[in-house]
Amino acid sequence: MTEPASKNANVVAxxxxxxxxxxxxxxxxxxxxxxxxxxxxxxxxxxxxxxxDAKLQYNFLTDATCVDRFPAEPRFELNYHLxxxxxxxxxxxxxxxxxxxxxxxxxxxxxxGANWLEREIFDLFGIRFSGHPDLRRxxxxxxxxxxxxxxxxxVEGYRDVPNTGELFRKSSTP
Amino acid sequence: xxxVETAIGTAKTMVxxxxxQHPSTHGVLRILLELDGETVVKAVPDLGYxxxxxxxxxxxxxxxxxxxxxxxxDYLNPLGNNLVYCLAVEKLLGLEVPKRAQYIRVMMVELQRxxxxxxxxxxxxxxxxxxxxxxxxxxxxxxxxKIFELFTGQRMMTSYIRIGGLALDPPAGWRxxxxxxxxxxxxxxxxxxxxxxxxxxxxGRTKGVGYISAEDAIALSMSGxxxxxxxxxxxxxxxxxxxxxxxxxxxxxxxxxxxxxxRYLVRVAEMRESLNIIRQAxxxxxxxxxxxxxxxxxxxxxxEKMKTEMEALIYHFKxxxxxxxxxxxxxxxxxxxxxxxxxxxxxxxxxxxxxxxxFRSPSYINLQALPKLIEGQLxxxxxxxIGTIDIVxxxxxx
Numbered sequence: 001m002t003e004p005a006s007k008n009a010n011v012v013a014x015x016x017x018x019x020x021x022x023x024x025x026x027x028x029x030x031x032x033x034x035x036x037x038x039x040x041x042x043x044x045x046x047x048x049x050x051x052x053d054a055k056l057q058y059n060f061l062t063d064a065t066c067v068d069r070f071p072a073e074p075r076f077e078l079n080y081h082l083x084x085x086x087x088x089x090x091x092x093x094x095x096x097x098x099x100x101x102x103x104x105x106x107x108x109x110x111x112x113g114a115n116w117l118e119r120e121i122f123d124l125f126g127i128r129f130s131g132h133p134d135l136r137r138x139x140x141x142x143x144x145x146x147x148x149x150x151x152x153x154x155v156e157g158y159r160d161v162p163n164t165g166e167l168f169r170k171s172s173t174p
Numbered sequence: 175x176x177x178v179e180t181a182i183g184t185a186k187t188m189v190x191x192x193x194x195q196h197p198s199t200h201g202v203l204r205i206l207l208e209l210d211g212e213t214v215v216k217a218v219p220d221l222g223y224x225x226x227x228x229x230x231x232x233x234x235x236x237x238x239x240x241x242x243x244x245x246x247x248d249y250l251n252p253l254g255n256n257l258v259y260c261l262a263v264e265k266l267l268g269l270e271v272p273k274r275a276q277y278i279r280v281m282m283v284e285l286q287r288x289x290x291x292x293x294x295x296x297x298x299x300x301x302x303x304x305x306x307x308x309x310x311x312x313x314x315x316x317x318x319x320k321i322f323e324l325f326t327g328q329r330m331m332t333s334y335i336r337i338g339g340l341a342l343d344p345p346a347g348w349r350x351x352x353x354x355x356x357x358x359x360x361x362x363x364x365x366x367x368x369x370x371x372x373x374x375x376x377x378g379r380t381k382g383v384g385y386i387s388a389e390d391a392i393a394l395s396m397s398g399x400x401x402x403x404x405x406x407x408x409x410x411x412x413x414x415x416x417x418x419x420x421x422x423x424x425x426x427x428x429x430x431x432x433x434x435x436x437r438y439l440v441r442v443a444e445m446r447e448s449l450n451i452i453r454q455a456x457x458x459x460x461x462x463x464x465x466x467x468x469x470x471x472x473x474x475x476x477x478e479k480m481k482t483e484m485e486a487l488i489y490h491f492k493x494x495x496x497x498x499x500x501x502x503x504x505x506x507x508x509x510x511x512x513x514x515x516x517x518x519x520x521x522x523x524x525x526x527x528x529x530x531x532x533f534r535s536p537s538y539i540n541l542q543a544l545p546k547l548i549e550g551q552l553x554x555x556x557x558x559x560i561g562t563i564d565i566v567x568x569x570x571x572x
Contacts, residue, residue: 030503030504030505031265031266031268031503031505032265033504033505033506035504059392060392060395060408061395062395062397062508062515062517062534063506063517063519063532063534065519065530065532065534066530067504067521067529067530068530069523069529079504079506079519081506081517081519081534085392085406085408085413088413088414090414090506092506111393111394111395112390112393112394113393113394113395113396113539113542114395115542116538116539116541116542117395117539120538124229137222138221138222139221139222139225139571139572140222140225141222148227148230149229149230149530151233153230155230155231155233155234
């Protein structure tokens with residue numbers, strides 16, 4: 001389900017294509033939001049271009065998040081939401097990552113604000129960002145096993161035993 | 175256990191563990207501070223103590239059930255959280271909300287902004303040693319909570335804003351308490367200002383403390399009063415209006431000093447602007463009119479209709495047993511919460527449960543700039559800087 005491309009979508013797509021014809025793999029519009037799908041190896045260069053280019057001026061990285069489309073492959077859909085404060089426009093850059101090799105260039109060198117956003121994605125989805133200055137778990141303990149926001153991770157977790165009274169009875173018997 | 179690699183070396187500096195149980199961290203935040211005498215050389219925040227996996231829980235609930243979880247994220251701004259989530263789902267569904275409901279939403283969210291800023295002002299002042307401001311602020315916050323209780327039945331976890339509209343019609347006689355509050359509040363804000371704005375100790379503790387340049391603030395994705403105090407007039411209510419904010423007349427207060435004192439002035443000015451918005455919304459809200467969109471199968475039918483119409487009963491049953499399924503797609507909505515840009519990303523795969531719900535929480539992202547604010551400052555200023563970012567740990571860790 002796609003809608004006709006908005007004015008801003010055309011501006012961004014044209015600007016990126018004239019810079020590097022390979023940078024835009026797909027442009028889509030849904031509910032008034034523009035999504036530009038970028039090839040994985042060109043993500044950092046494209047983001048840098050979006051930030052620097054005088055016609056685009058996407059100077060503010062508002063959000064980065066991931067969607068796991070398991071069992072489809074490539075399963076990870078990585079979304080970066082950019083805002084241009086001077087132009088009052090938004091755009092979403094999207095990269096698809098396969099399940100057996102979820103590695104992508106970090107955007108922290110472009111926007112320092114991507115640091116914790118990417119750490120969160122690493123923590124909860126297990127996507128590795130190369131060139132990230134401090135790629136550690138952030139919300140979960142460092143020895144946590146697995147990546148909870150993946151779709152194949154059960155909502156109840158792996159190890160927590162529901163409290164049926166069994167544990168209590170065992171521990172209270174001498 | 176996070177450890178800190180010291181910047182200078184163990185001989186000269188000491189590492190101090192601050193928190194996670196420290197009253198001025200406003201929750202459970204741990205910061206590892208490397209100190210050279212009284213100067214902070216390096217700071218490493220360590221978070222996650224309140225992580226409850228709200229985003230994962232959302233994936234196992236129907237679209238309407240998620241609303242109660244959003245309340246519990248930023249517990250000083252539950253209505254804002256309800257709003258951003260509902261706006262995202264409404265965008266996904268392509269729902270149009272009636273104007274009356276939009277104005278009531280605006281009024282409630284602005285009341286919430288004032289109450290959140292009051293908690294911030296009170297606790298920030300108490301952190302810096304001004305005890306009495308806290309008592310004044312909580313006195314007025316109580317009035318706002320009473321208004322919430324009147325509207326929603328709850329003081330804090332309101333769940334009042336629902337997908338497609340509101341949970342309830344405003345109760346009879348709602349205008350009097352809101353009117354009374356609007357009359358009372360401007361002089362109360364003046365009162366806080368007489369206590370603090372020209373207070374020599376307050377100025378000494380906040381002026382020139384925690385500076386960050388506008389370029390750094392934008393690069394670090396900071397938003398809200400912290401960014402506006404750096405001179406960037408970035409406010410979602412003006413930039414990307416939602417819920418009919420484009421019909422309201424208000425200013426976006428900014429400062430250029432970008433220190434703790436400037437952030438204090440911005441927030442106080444914001445309280446006054448919010449009062450102005452509430453007044454306009456108060457006049458715009460008509461006494462009669464729909465508060466829910468007309469979307470059978472998504473909005474629960476009225477109780478009376480359920481007793482007389484078969485379709486209404488079927489819809490009611492379907493909504494509460496299996497929920498409704500938005501078409502596959504994604505929506506990302508941002509609003510201006512008291513702390514900054516609050517975003518919600520919802521992805522649907524066409525099933526009655528969301529594929530993914532993600533919250534762009536302003537506290538989390540603003541907290542990232544804390545080391546930048548405090549490195550090179552005195553240890554006493556750490557408290558001022560944590561307070562000035564206005565973090566809610568429930569939202570940081572989610």
